[in-house]
Amino acid sequence: MQIRTITYFVDPGFPLVDERIAAAGRVTAEVKASLAEAGYTVQTARLALPPFAQVLGGNASLLNQLALDLEAMCFVHKLDYASLGPARPAD
Secondary structure (H helix, E strand, O other), X not given: OEEEEEEEEXXXXXXXXXXXXXXXXXXXXXXHHHHHHOOOEEEEEEEEOOOHHHHOOOOHHHHHXXXXXXXXXXXXXXXXXXXXXXXXXXX
């Protein structure tokens, strides 16, 4: 059986707190290795954020910067995907 993704939920802070993203990279790598030892294939590791409006304190003009910073940190910490969090109607 293949496992599609390991999802790590985190409030990354903004500006992003590197240690929070680094922890996600470490934990997902450990889980992936453990599953591989048990004979499973894990396709991806993913980071999931709370609603982006919450992360950004309601300032949607910072969304592009959040996405760029998150992409860079995910690359460094070997996370394949990131979710910016839900876009809620109230936001």
